[in-house]
Amino acid sequence: MGSDTTMNAAVLHGPNDLRFEVVERPIPKEDEALVAIAVNGICGSDIHFFKEGRLGPFVVDRPYIPGHEAAGRVDRVGASAAGIREGDRVAIEPGIPCRRCRHCKTGRYNLCRNVRFLSAPPENGTFAEYAAVPADFLHRIPDTMSDEEAAFAEPLSVAIQACNRAALKPATSFVVLGAGPIGLITYLTAVAYGAGPGIIVDLNANRLEFARSLSGVQTLNPVVDDVVRSVVDATDGGAGTVFDCTGSSKAAALAPELAAAGGVVVLVGWPEVANPEFPLETILEKEIDVRGVNRYCNTFPAAIMLLSERRVDLRPLISHRFAFSSVVDAFSFAAGSPSETIKVMVGATGA
Template identity: 40%
Template sequence: MADSIGDSNLSFILNKPYGVSFEERPKPTVGSPYDVLLAINYTGICGSDVHYWSEGRIGSFILKDPMVLGHESAGTVLSVGSKVKTLKPGDRVALEPGYPCRRCPACLSGHYNLCPDMHFAATPPYDGTLAGFYTSPEDFCYKLPDHISLQEGALIEPLAVAVHIVKQAEIKPGQSVVVMGAGPVGLLCCAVVKAYGAAKIVTVDIQPSRLEFAREYAATHSFTPERVSAEENAARLIKEAELGEGADAVIDASGAEPSIQTSLHVVRRGGVYVQGGMGKPDITFPIMELCLKEVTAKGSFRYGSGDYRLAVDLVSRGVIDVKKLITGTVSFKEAEEAFKSVKAGKGIKVLIAGPNEK
């Protein structure tokens, strides 16, 4: 119950690359009548968290002041503002860890994920969720059905990322889809395209263990690229997976330049290519393939309207099992060791228990 949660607001803070500390910060309060105060129960580690931890920046988002890490979280409602109608103390929620201005052209057109004034957790200068408590607008908290655990709730965030990517790809029943990268988002993309009715799902990675997991989880085929040209890897992939003229859609969830290059050679004429993974700011790109095939190329950034609700629904109905991705859970004090494990490529999804979890 909400009234049995401890009072520690111990926070995991990034001060500089590889320089972290634990600090007891003041417990936040509900500042807006539309906000809720959450006790954070579990937080997953995302690739972007690791990138900030190791590099101190992602593109133009640069760490300048100490920042609390973490954004893949589930929590328990402790208190609510006077205008909150859908949540009450004790409710368990998946937290969408960013809220927009609600007034700009992007927000008003339904693309709030593109809001230039997005307040996103653990993106400088905004603190993240690896703390005891966190405040959020009511409409960015999604109540979990009783049969979904808080651990599963923490994985709604990466699942929502995958949902948005697949929506961008416009997957239709019976199509063939290649997913580059078998990390958490890549695996979840495989699961979502399967839910959308894709007939052939090819997972691509260089780690045999991840490919094996992907085949057991959602993929129908797997492929290991070699140290050859993108054209050669693409030709072998198409042949081995029997893709004919190429895949209907290719999703890159790796951000790796060779994968991106191979993707444009794998997608069929008139197909769709979606860039979901983030890598180097600039890469060499096979633009001729894009033009000659009239490929529809799209970027994908976080998640938008309806993505979180669909993610919760897919888990609630048992269409996607996110529990299988959880490698393990560590205590809050073990957060730095968990970051080291994720950077070393160990496991799939590590969860950090909140400082008040027993």
């Protein structure tokens, strides 16, 4: 633990150069609260920054603190911060918009061109003992919810946004491409919406096995399965909705082939290339709606409700836990063992 003016933090200096350091503790502005961080989940984007030093347009060109799946307790409140008190347990919504542009004013603040997203370089994130966050982007959690569950509010928000963008209805057949954390959470969220039957597709046999143990879902592996034929047969002509949670250009190109005529393709994963090949003829012929997901907006209250009522139970996704003092080891393990990990949690205590 640092002094009253300093704190311990995980600082990323460049690819594969994460250091546990003492840094200056942030001072909350008048509309902010200082949150003592209890736990962080390691996101796939954190691993991209750790391994490659970049993700899409964001580049690690100076030392910064990663992390954005976090929960904690309010330590201090700014003079004009409203709705939050010292001692409140909170989940942190990490995308801070300008609140002035037309997107913010119409409620789609995730499209704000001036959004500050904690952990998107150069914005510091939450792998630290403290973070200063605007009070209206802190969401109180019930006493019955653990800090780890609260940290899941952020990735669950991505899944809720994806289902909302799909306008997902009960009994809609769906396919999820990708059995990583976001894919699994999207599947479980779609089930909570009443959709089904659902199918998960992935190349990783270990993750598919985990998916089956989690929910008994039908799974397909392109290495051994004819994915298009299997989906068409299982859904009577194609899935009503296809979620691509991989960011793979090949998966994005496959998604319209799996969708029913008049179906919806939702692109959730950030693309690995700027202009992936897309089967435009299939999209036109089948009148498929292709919809993008840019993080989330207005989803945290629903995420906290789903978690607190265990309508979406994400606790089984936690595959490994590390103490905060071992955060460098946690990143190295998560980056080096993708087949063995689902969600790695880093907190005040750990295995």
